[in-house]
Amino acid sequence: MSTRVLELSEVDTARFGFRMARGRLELDDDVSDRLISEIHEHRYDIEILRVPAGALQTLRGARQRGMMPIHADTLVYYEASLPGSISPSHVNAGIRYELATAKDIQDVARVATEGFAQYRNHYHANTLLEPSAILEGYVQWATSSLVRQCEGQVTYIAKSGEQTLGFIACRLNRETNVCEVILNAVAPDCQGRGIYTQGLVHVMSTVSAVGYRRLVISTQVWNYRVQQVWARLGMSLYQAYDTYHFNNVGGLSAPASNGVIHRAEWGQ
Numbered sequence: 001m002s003t004r005v006l007e008l009s010e011v012d013t014a015r016f017g018f019r020m021a022r023g024r025l026e027l028d029d030d031v032s033d034r035l036i037s038e039i040h041e042h043r044y045d046i047e048i049l050r051v052p053a054g055a056l057q058t059l060r061g062a063r064q065r066g067m068m069p070i071h072a073d074t075l076v077y078y079e080a081s082l083p084g085s086i087s088p089s090h091v092n093a094g095i096r097y098e099l100a101t102a103k104d105i106q107d108v109a110r111v112a113t114e115g116f117a118q119y120r121n122h123y124h125a126n127t128l129l130e131p132s133a134i135l136e137g138y139v140q141w142a143t144s145s146l147v148r149q150c151e152g153q154v155t156y157i158a159k160s161g162e163q164t165l166g167f168i169a170c171r172l173n174r175e176t177n178v179c180e181v182i183l184n185a186v187a188p189d190c191q192g193r194g195i196y197t198q199g200l201v202h203v204m205s206t207v208s209a210v211g212y213r214r215l216v217i218s219t220q221v222w223n224y225r226v227q228q229v230w231a232r233l234g235m236s237l238y239q240a241y242d243t244y245h246f247n248n249v250g251g252l253s254a255p256a257s258n259g260v261i262h263r264a265e266w267g268q
Contacts, residue, residue, distance in 0.1 A: 005031050006038045006047055015133050015140075018045035018249065024241070025051045025058065032061030045249045046128065050075070053240035062246070069244040072122035074221040077239040078230045082179075082215055083208035092194055097202040100155040100167065105146045107164035108157065112142035115166075115185030121220060122243040141183055145169060156202060158186070158195050165190040168199045172212065179207040181217040197229050204233070 006021035013020050021044045025031065028051065035058065039047060049069075051058060059069050100108060116138040123134045145153035152173065158166040166186035170179050181203065186195050204215055217235070219226055227237075 004038060005035050005049070006042070006044065008042065008044075009048070011137075011140075012046075012048070015137055016046075016129050018128065019043060020046045020048065022048045023050070025049070025055070028052055028055035028057050030057040030061040032058055032065055032067075035062065036065060036067070039246075039248060045247070046126065047246040047248075048072075048122070049244050049246065050241040051244070053242050055242065059244065067246055067248075069246055070125055072125035072243045072245050075122075075218055075241045075243060076221050076227070076237055077216060077218045077241075078227070078235040079217075079238050080204070080215045080230075080233065080235040082204055082213050084204060084215075084234050092198050095158055095160050095165065095193075095195060095198060097156045097158055097168075097199055100146055100157045102146050102149070104155075104157055104164065105143050108142050108146060108155065108167050109139050111164060111167055111185050111187050112139045112183075114187050117188075122245065126245045126247065128247055128249065138183070142167065142169060142185070153182075156199060156206075158190075158199055166195050166199060168203055170203060170207070172207065177211055177213045179203065179212045179215050181215065196226070197233070200229070200233060 004023070005025070006023040009020045009022045012018075012022070019042075021038070021042065023035075035047070035049070038044070049058070053074055062069055113135065116135055119138075121134070123129050123137070124131065142155075144150065145155055153169065153171050155167055155169045157164050164187075166184070168184040169182050171182050172179055181200070184196065184199065186199075200217075207215070215235070217230065221240070
């Protein structure tokens with residue numbers, strides 16, 4: 001029995017008001033028949049699919065069957081072996097990083113709101129999705145581990161006195177000894193002071209001291225500035241995915257005998 005291409009995203013569905021699903025492929029295979037079958041079976045409105053960068057087979061198959069994929073972004077992944085080479089020059093006097101707790105939720109939410117207000121990601125490529133809800137998603141993501149105290153997730157905050165200047169949220173996998181930086185931001189009026197670089201150095205040194213041997217981090221391909229920071233810290237590019245959105249609000253009709261699925265009328 002083949003595995004599903006898509007899974008319902010309850011978070012996206014609740015946030016945007018559409019029935020949304022997500023999926024990620026690791027190979028350039030044409031799974032468009034399965035994709036369309038799942039959309040029809042589960043009545044998804046919007047699908048988000050990540051494929052290896054440059055992959056064509058599924059996208060070509062989807063187009064041939066009448067679907068219209070929206071190329072929403074390209075996500076690049078970098079990695080570093082730990083402990084790596086960490087320079088003391090990356091420490092700013094008067095700025096410290098510490099582990100965040102539930103008492104820091106409001107400060108982290110503020111930094112996320114300010115830091116991501118002008119940031120664009122794959123959701124912004126889809127005109128059906130409300131921009132304010134996209135920003136709310138970043139805030140929820142940034143604070144979720146502090147609200148629920150999620151096992152395997154930690155957040156470090158940058159402090160100057162009692163002021164919170166930035167944060168770095170990480171997911172820790174003890175089975176693989178991998179630390180993945182999943183979200184980070186620095187308040188706009190504090191950028192350019194090396195706070196982000198110092199935060200990455202803090203994460204690398206802190207997690208490597210307790211046995212983690214690899215750091216993984218990702219961003220949109222256009223985000224050159226942070227990639228330059230990563231390169232200076234010895235990280236290297238190892239993987240990339242293209243993100244596509246498919247809009248079929250109102251549902252799809254049943255597959256025709258020739259394999260082509262026709263777009264239904266849009267719902268009211």
